[in-house]
Amino acid sequence: MTAKKVFSLVFVRNASEILLGMKKRGFGQGKWNGFGGKIEPGETIPEGAVRELQEECGLIAKELKNVGLLEFKFEGDPTLLEVHVFETHEYHGSVIESEEMLPKWYNLKNIPFKNMWLDDEHWFPYMLRGEFFKGHFLYRGEDLILKYNIQVLDKL
Ligand code: 6OG
Numbered sequence: 001m002t003a004k005k006v007f008s009l010v011f012v013r014n015a016s017e018i019l020l021g022m023k024k025r026g027f028g029q030g031k032w033n034g035f036g037g038k039i040e041p042g043e044t045i046p047e048g049a050v051r052e053l054q055e056e057c058g059l060i061a062k063e064l065k066n067v068g069l070l071e072f073k074f075e076g077d078p079t080l081l082e083v084h085v086f087e088t089h090e091y092h093g094s095v096i097e098s099e100e101m102l103p104k105w106y107n108l109k110n111i112p113f114k115n116m117w118l119d120d121e122h123w124f125p126y127m128l129r130g131e132f133f134k135g136h137f138l139y140r141g142e143d144l145i146l147k148y149n150i151q152v153l154d155k156l
Helices: 045-057 120-129
Strands: 004-013 017-023 065-074 077-088 101-107 133-140 144-152
Touching: 004 045, 017 045, 045 077, 045 101, 065 120, 120 133, 120 144
Parallel strands: 004 077, 065 133
Antiparallel strands: 004 017, 017 101, 065 077, 133 144
């Protein structure tokens, strides 16, 4: 049986910038990414997304838009990682560094793909165009994508 782990991933956006966090420890250490983590038992996926965003960068999302779905497998590991991707344009609070993340605003034209998960370069354009995407990636280790596909889906 394939085990599944469900995660949230939230990007805070305005018209010209996106807030990324550099992961200071654990899985993905040293990479810039959105804010998120494992959905806890008893919470919905959006609840988990709001909680992780606040824990990791201090912002409280007033609305969340589900913008895509990512699935990851790592060669030799049957676990499927299912990552629900959200954007928020409305929030309160101010950005703070946490034990897990160093937040920084990036211009949308200057996203640091070289220091991000390799998959990001493939699906970010869909997110930035506002197309709801579903991506599936098979990794060998953390630095090689063996195969992938991305579909655009009609918004639910
Ligand atoms: P914690 O384990 O720290 O949450 N995540 C990925 N994000 C991208 N862009 N690419 C990947 O490729 C990823 N694998 C996991 C999901 C980990 C956070 O990192 C995301 C979560 O938001 C393999 O709790």
